[in-house]
Amino acid sequence: MKRKYLYIAPVLAFLAASCEPSIKDEINSETYYAGEADFSSYVAIGNSLTAGYMDGTLYRSGQKNSFPNILAQQFKIVGGGEFTQPPLDDDTNDVGGMLVGGVSMPGFDTKLVMNMSTSSPENKSGTVTLDVTKKSQKAYHNAGVPGAKTFHLIAPGYGSLSNLQQGKANPYFVRTATSDETTVMADVMSLKPTFFTNWIGANDVLAYATSGGEGVDQNEQANGTDLTQYGGNDITHVGVFKVAYEGIVTTLTSGGAKGVLATVPDVTTIPYFTTVPYNPITADAVVKPGQTPEAVFDQLNMLVGMFKEILGQFGQGDRLQLLDKDKANPLLIQDKTLANLEPQIAGTIKFLVASGKFPFPITDAEIAFIAKSFGQARHATQKDLMLLTSRAQIGASFNTGNPTMDAMLIKGITFPIDDKYVLNTVEQQKVQAATIAFNTIIKSVANEKGLAVADMNELMRKAVSGLRVEDGQIYTADYFKGMGNLNTVLFSLDGVHLNPRGYAFIAAEILRVINNHYNANIPLVNPAVYPGPTLVLQN
Template sequence: MKNKFIYLAIIAAGFASCEPEFENTVDANYTSGDADFTSYVAVGNSLTAGYMDGTVYRVGQTYSFPNLLAQKFALVGGGEFTQPSYAEDVNNLGGIQGLTGTRLVINASVGGVQPIAGSPTITLTPQAMAYNNMGVPGAKSFHLTFPGYGALNPYFARHATSPSATVLGDAMLKTPTFFTNWIGANDVLAYATSGGAQADGVTPAADHNSTGNMNPATYGGNDITNSGVFASVYSSIVTTLTSNGAKGVVCTIPSVTSIPYFTTVKWNPLPAESTISAAPLYSFLSPLTAGRISPLSTTSGSTNPLLIVDEDLTDISSQLVAPFTTFITGYLMSLPDNQLTLTQAQAQAALMAPVAAQLYGKARQATSNDLVVLRASSVIGVEPNPTDPLANPFDVPGVTMPLANMYVLTANEKNKVANATAAYNAAIVSIANNNDLAVADMNSVMNQLVTGLRIETGQLYTANYFSGSATEGLVLFSLDGVHPNARGYAVIANEILKVINEFYNANLPLHNPSYFPGINIVTSN
């Protein structure tokens, strides 16, 4: 399921009141406090698995936050920590043969982000083994208890102990004495990263908080999980994890509004100079769309908003057919070397007008309340036939063709995401309190990104996405815009370590994030 972008979160705490203790001495008085790290198990999704740059790859997986935690747990008696084997990923390309592409890198020779050259060597050869890291990319809350989930998710299929295994059941085979649980992001993030659209990219996904649907077996891949379903499943997961007396940390779900996947592409990125040819279309539509579409700015140096589809708007396509017939007739007659008679142009316009009217029936210009997803950057303004004078005048995405629902999270869709996130987090905190478990409030930490976060070393990180070598060291996100890079995972691990130290009276050292790699840059590809 492709939300293998399945979500993100990152980052770290505010100012420390004293110098933090990084692991730099051999005689430090480290203790486990009230926790027992003999068998540490992590359950979750792609964030737990160590997913970054759009995939899981061999070296990248070593920077998963559970693996980084286990390194510190080992100082106070923590046992062996195992992760699904990616030994066959000899060239660190990531991906799965025939299913997913390779990891993303910045190609310095062209200055852009692209999949690293080569083909995946990772196969679906069954490993049939339970691991300490049971993070499964793509997993939603209810997937952890779903028998046979490996048939739906190749990442779990690679290591499920049997065809009917559950993720949680395999995790319990490790008899955890301590656990982390960071599940739930995909229950709402799949909706957000798809722009609130189904797999076809057009049909709106369902918000089951609104529909009241309590049966996840009927949900689409991008639907928002009902908060009642989430609370019930989450409670069951925690009950199982603690059944043998294990202690642990649960993590709240961060808001999406600060991550690069939603903030890199602006709502108004169109230079006035590049939209001159579209000006007549906007002037034509402006009086017909009741304020949804306004004339374009022609002032040099100014920018114009994207044209988008908003599925929540009333469809006015029927009102546009007749005006479009007239508009298209005039367009056809004005083309260079036009050889159509007026009658022929009117006949063609009569065929094209219903299609054009349907295209703009739910169209409007974007506002600052809309979030444009990262993948839209590859289609905005890309004219399919730029040298063909007879080309469709309505085929430039975001300019003359409204961006599809899959590329934009509207204000209404953002509200659905926010409501679900708040409900999930309320359930997580309540269930943790009822079970005397520590909570790492990733949502609170994440919200600080907007103004910048200063970690224990004094380094300041912001939500700005990678924009060149000058900012490379400030970036905690990987190139998919959703998941952390190695440095980001180190910051996440530190946040959890601080919670463990406080809640369980432990004394564990932190990682120094500056020692970890950031963005992947190659000189050529």
């Protein structure tokens, strides 16, 4: 995994405590107590991380392990009241996904499982039965809305079915919204909260990152505060975030409720960005039985070398490097921050074709296709982050109808992987700048309101290297690699969201913060008793 730090977090005593009290301990007001907090009406504000989303979707058994639901069980020991979550009883096959009027919604697939017979993650076989049109029209204590950004929580119509096709509504909130014009916050406040957790803000930067920087950083736009100009993958303007976040917390505390504000994690530390190496091209990976490394790499370098020479004519030859059979070679990627040499490359290829020096027959349309792809091509460096979705691109072949060309063009090796599968350093800087700005606002609001802060950014940063608990177990932010790390991974198979053990980890941290800030003594939870990745023998 990238960016290994020689750091193991100090022993975290809060993780050592079991979620069950000792048999000799009598549970009463002297053993456990709420301190200065009142948990009689606990609500959880947030996005997919609050909803219990994992393995690429929200599904029935996964939702039971949402961190708010785990917290609510502990709160009941000290006087906590009823805690409700949006109903998923209609998810009869426990596979998640979403329908609208009986038709599958694009992008809302079944949950990911690890197929042990193929050693690969894949969508669970099963019929999706959860339908957005079957609305409950009821407010729930878990108000986590997958996909929601900060300003969405105060947007009227975000739960309107008629707005869904226009991209102005969220199917998860449509299922529960008490009316077409209500807001997430309005429904939350109808429950008269006495205590809350607020973990909103990750999507204000995450969507940009997971799209490989395909969106816009609204902080760089003159009209960056105009929400009508926003795309789904944009980074929220800091000014918009500040107004929305302050408004949300002011509303939550208007009736005297206390709570915990959680910071936004640095999304570049999660497995979605740290699992695929920048340099996976080795002899073992590309040489097939019956072939020799020398012959294979000579053939690959014929094409790579030709484009390196073409780029060199325009002073950009160092964008590419020849492949070495004895080393781990970097992926060939597209980088839209580079000067675009598409016209120059097209002209040079046409000259080579006319002079009989191009290695295969090619049409003008094919020249345009190759020139467009190589116009901003370069080899990846250690600073580039390959998205988890890039795995399926590496080594992929083409079917253009030109068999000679198809045989020579290989994604990531002799043909660049699209920019949307890579988060380059320029894009990373935008993500990190927004994250820092958002967390400064969150901590400032917490200080002003006297609220507790759960620093999820710091916790996830430490998890990159490993978080050690009292029994010596180390939990990490690695992706599932097999039975060797089955019991230590905190993330689900989508590489973005946590697994049940990871959500228990979050609950443990929040409980520790509550106990410290509100002078409470609430029993903690042990992540070890919660399941990790979802494994199946066959799908």
